[in-house]
Amino acid sequence: MATTESAFRARAFRARAKHSSTVWALRLLLLLIVVGAWLYGTGPGEISFLILPPLGEVFSAIGGLVTTQVFWTALGVTVFEMLVAFLLAAVVGVSLGFFLSRTPLRAQASEPLLSWGYMFPVVLLYPLFLLWVGVGIGSKIAYAATAAFFPIAYNTLRGLRSVDEKYLKVGVAFGASRLATDRHIKAGAARPMILSGLRIGVSVVMISVVLAELLGSNAGLGYELQRAASTLRLPDEYGIALLLLVVAVTLQRVLELALRPRRPGQKAPSRATEPAAQLDE
Amino acid sequence: MTDLRVEGLQVAYETRPGERLVACQDISLTVASGEFVTIIGPSGCGKSTVLHCMGGLLPPTQGRVLFGGDEVVQPNPHNAAFVFQDYSLFPWKNILENVGMGLTFAGAGKTEIAGKAAEKLDFVGLGEFAHALPRELSGGMQQRVAVARALAMEPRVLLMDEPFGALDEQSRRTLGSDMARILEQTQRSVVLITHSLDEAIFWADRIIVMSARPGTIIEEIEVKAPRPRDLSMMTEPEFQAIRVRLFDLIQLQQAKKAPQPLAGGR
Amino acid sequence: MxxxxxxxxxxxxxxxxxxxxxxxxxxxxxxxxxxxxxxxxxxxxxxxxxDERFASKPSSIVMAVPPLLSDPQVLEALGMTLYAVGASFAIGTAGGMLVGVILGLQPMLRTAYFPIVMMLLGTPKSLFLPVIMLFFGLGVESAIVFGSILTFVHVTVNVVAGVDLVEPKHLMVAKAYRASRWKRFRHVILPGASPGLFTAIWHGLRNGFTGVVIAQLFTATAGIGYLVRVYSNNFQTDRALTLILMVSLVLILVGTGWNHVEKRLTSWRPDATQ
Structure with a gap:
């Protein structure tokens, strides 16, 4: 009950801005600055049209792109790669996390390995993935799944290791089997952390797939972007980049909503403070 | 002489747009120099709000707070220093630095800070922990550090917001008798918020009883027992009589509140 | 216990x-x-x-270390990468700290702009690479720009998260004892946010490195990323793996070391495990 008072006081100190009109005005300002800079650059700023095409041309390029079959096929390839890579990384990462958390020794021995894998710059391996798996979609999936595996497995293991003993006592007291303990106790208690690992995995997969397509591929939006760049079709290049941004943000939103803890009392660690910021290109 | 005077205080705030919650209203009270006043009331009655207004942490919606003769519009720890319920020591500073924190904020010189902090830390009996970190101390000890931090400002009034609220019964007792010694020696006015009947009586020259929200003052009780007091006071008939009276008042208030769901609240 | x-x-x-x-x-x-x-x-x-041509083998990798370390091309690539990473780290961290603190302390700006930064964190920033190349060419400048962008985003996010760690009750003390703005920042906000700041520095460094290497993998004609690309294309997998493992080892050592430093410096935290 003192909560109302203390909440009030907390608000006084860390007032969350609620004036949405001002917020939108500020965002609009940023947009205007970007657009203004662009218009200035292509106009009086005299930036060469070989670097920055006029905004109008980019928009008409976008309009053209979305009516072509090529674009939608490329989009399909990219999204397919992302989903398969994510599923692979999630299944392997989460099950390995459970497996490793079964005994203290296993957990202790493996946790640093996973965290080192987390720190490892997987992107440097991509040229080798091309060598091993080929230039097709296989190398994108393999690379993105590898990159996303580590954060998922690491966070799963960390989550499972920090399950409060009091819950496990209940399991022991009621004679729960290992599988039942995994399913009904550990999975539930570690859920927020596992989901947080999966959300990181979503971002890592998206980042990795696009990067891989840019670095070497023969299909997908990243490939189209790279091709537009190398053939100096600038409006297309900017257009695809913007479309890709929209696709990535949309996909991220959708998957994140799907991976948000829904049960009351299991608040997700705030998106900002989750261990996350461990994302890499 | 009057140190602190509260006149017609009301505090209201918006919980959601358009929804107004009156925390307390029509609060008028005075704290005389050297007087020990306790404020008791059911939880959520706005007693902490009143204290925060007295210290200038919260602007009143109506009414005003006067210190000496001047209106309080912002905190001034040289006049009235706070001791918070959750100690609020800085975990990254050692104990001595924590005691000196108020002086640091006030812009005092390094030697002055060190000297005064060490003096006050000795005064609360924790001199040997000067270089420990807060997390190495028990809750009761941390609270004494918070008191030392306030005393280092040499304020005329101490404002204590449920200082024993976060402690277990045992620590409350020990801290209580320690604190009795400390506070009596300082000869300062104290305003102490509590929801414990025993505490309210044990400490007070005067008890102010507040009603449930919106909090108003429903009674003032003087406690004439001589000082210094010790725990044996609790067995005195006068103590028991006041306790019964307080119990009735608070109980009545609790009952008046709307019935609450069992698992509700916190 | x-x-x-x-x-x-x-x-x-x-x-x-x-x-x-x-x-x-x-x-x-x-x-x-x-x-x-x-x-x-x-x-x-x-x-x-x-197939050894594709996967190499540990003994060949070890054997490749001495010639690699005496190859002037490799040394030049290392030096140039180090320079680019250093520059990215400096630029991105300075910018990220500044913006992070401002967003952390200004609710209005935070509400308006932090979601945008968070969105950038999770989206493939590499889609800006071709455009960056247009503006800054194929040289080290593009690598530095891309590295700085990655660093900036990661540092900003972690600094804001750090400022969020500052407890309202500590800010309350600062207010009750009437600390000046500077003293409040210096004695309450900065130490309270320090765990986030330490994390920010590590992620800044790591992403500066990643960004630079990505730019080099993409089109650069020098640097570690470029060499890895060339070695891989020429089936010199032992050289590629050696270079990758050496660089990664350094990175992991730095990361682990920084972790220890961070733990020591924030050992005041009540939940610190020692």
Whole structure:
């Protein structure tokens, strides 16, 4: 009950801005600055049209792109790669996390390995993935799944290791089997952390797939972007980049909503403070 | 002489747009120099709000707070220093630095800070922990550090917001008798918020009883027992009589509140 | 504190009572695992189960270290990469700290702009690479720009998260004792946010490195990323892997070291485990 008072006081100190009109005005300002800079650059700023095409041309390029079959096929390839890579990384990462958390020794021995894998710059391996798996979609999936595996497995293991003993006592007291303990106790208690690992995995997969397509591929939006760049079709290049941004943000939103803890009392660690910021290109 | 005077205080705030919650209203009270006043009331009655207004942490919606003769519009720890319920020591500073924190904020010189902090830390009996970190101390000890931090400002009034609220019964007792010694020696006015009947009586020259929200003052009780007091006071008939009276008042208030769901609240 | 853990088997938690021994035991198993992987790799490559041209083998990788380290092209690539990473780190961290603190302390700006930064964190920033190349060319400048962008985003996010760690009750003390703005920042906000700031610095460094290497993998004509690309294309997998493993080792060592420093410097935290 003192909560109302203390909440009030907390608000006084860390007032969350609620004036949405001002917020939108500020965002609009940023947009205007970007657009203004662009218009200035292509106009009086005299930036060469070989670097920055006029905004109008980019928009008409976008309009053209979305009516072509090529674009939608490329989009399909990219999204397919992302989903398969994510599923692979999630299944392997989460099950390995459970497996490793079964005994203290296993957990202790493996946790640093996973965290080192987390720190490892997987992107440097991509040229080798091309060598091993080929230039097709296989190398994108393999690379993105590898990159996303580590954060998922690491966070799963960390989550499972920090399950409060009091819950496990209940399991022991009621004679729960290992599988039942995994399913009904550990999975539930570690859920927020596992989901947080999966959300990181979503971002890592998206980042990795696009990067891989840019670095070497023969299909997908990243490939189209790279091709537009190398053939100096600038409006297309900017257009695809913007479309890709929209696709990535949309996909991220959708998957994140799907991976948000829904049960009351299991608040997700705030998106900002989750261990996350461990994302890499 | 009057140190602190509260006149017609009301505090209201918006919980959601358009929804107004009156925390307390029509609060008028005075704290005389050297007087020990306790404020008791059911939880959520706005007693902490009143204290925060007295210290200038919260602007009143109506009414005003006067210190000496001047209106309080912002905190001034040289006049009235706070001791918070959750100690609020800085975990990254050692104990001595924590005691000196108020002086640091006030812009005092390094030697002055060190000297005064060490003096006050000795005064609360924790001199040997000067270089420990807060997390190495028990809750009761941390609270004494918070008191030392306030005393280092040499304020005329101490404002204590449920200082024993976060402690277990045992620590409350020990801290209580320690604190009795400390506070009596300082000869300062104290305003102490509590929801414990025993505490309210044990400490007070005067008890102010507040009603449930919106909090108003429903009674003032003087406690004439001589000082210094010790725990044996609790067995005195006068103590028991006041306790019964307080119990009735608070109980009545609790009952008046709307019935609450069992698992509700916190 | 120490719960003699009968549940530990279910939990996988460290048993505090025999922590010393189990830690050493874990280290032995970890080492054994790594050695096992290396030996298996070597055996599979030698028996021809996996193609050495593609996968190389541990002995060839070790053998490739001395020639690689005496190759002037490699040394130049290392130096140039180090320079680019340093520059990215400096630019991105400075910008990220500034913006992070401002967003952390200004609710209005935070509400308006932080979601945009968070969105950038999770989206492929590499889609800006071709455009960056247009503006800054194929040289080291593009690598620095891309590295700085990655650093900036990661540092900003972590600094804001750090400022969020500052507890309202501590700000309350600062207010009650009437600390000036500067003193409040210096004595309350900065130390309170320090765990986030330390994390920010590590992520800044790591992403500066990643960004630079990505730019080099993309089109650069010098640097570690460029060499890895060339070696891989020429089937010099031993050289590619050697270079990758050496660089990664340094990165992981720095990261682990920084972790320890961070733990020591924030050991005041009540939840600090030591």
């Amino acid at each position: 120490a719960v003699p853990s009968v549940y530990a088997g279910r939990l996988g938690a460290s048993t505090r009572t025999r922590r010393g021994t189990s830690r050493a035991e874990a280290r032995v198993w970890r080492t054994a695992f790594i050695v096992g992987v290396v030996v298996l790799w070597e055996l599979l490559a030698r028996t021809g189960v996996i």
